[in-house]
Amino acid sequence: MFASRGVDVCKLQQLGYAYEFTSDQICTALTRLFGLPNIHLANPVVISQAIEWHRQGLDFADALHLANSQQQRQLFTFDRRFISKARGHGRCSVLEP
Numbered sequence: 001m002f003a004s005r006g007v008d009v010c011k012l013q014q015l016g017y018a019y020e021f022t023s024d025q026i027c028t029a030l031t032r033l034f035g036l037p038n039i040h041l042a043n044p045v046v047i048s049q050a051i052e053w054h055r056q057g058l059d060f061a062d063a064l065h066l067a068n069s070q071q072q073r074q075l076f077t078f079d080r081r082f083i084s085k086a087r088g089h090g091r092c093s094v095l096e097p
Contacts, residue, residue, distance in 0.1 A: 023054055023055065023060075024055060026054075026060075027051050027052075027054055027055045030047075030051055031051060034047065034048075043068075046064070046067045046068055047064075047067075049063075049067040049070075049090075050063040050064040050066075050067040051063075053066065053067065053089050053090075056089070057085060058082075058085050058086065058089065059081075059082065059085075062079070062082045062085070062086065063089075065077075066086055066089060066090055066092060066094065067090070069090075069092045070090050070091055070092050072092050073091075073092065073093065074092065074093050074094075074095055075092050075093070075094045075095070076094075076095055076096070076097045077094060077095075077096070077097075078096060078097070080096065082094060083095065083096060
């Protein structure tokens, strides 16, 4: 199986919430799933970072956006909660436009 984009991973994470799993349970399941030898991720470093930041309290989709933006200096959003929680995570500053 090949997970080509973060969107695919977000769908897996949303499925976990639909079954009322905790963030930690979802992160553990994703880590185990992506550790299988027949699973290939387009960007495993980004996914791994997003999972870790989700464990630390960021929304998974926000963590994925932030992990994908680490080559940028700034990421702009209207989501003030994301801005607040993103402080101290990575090199990219999350700011309001």
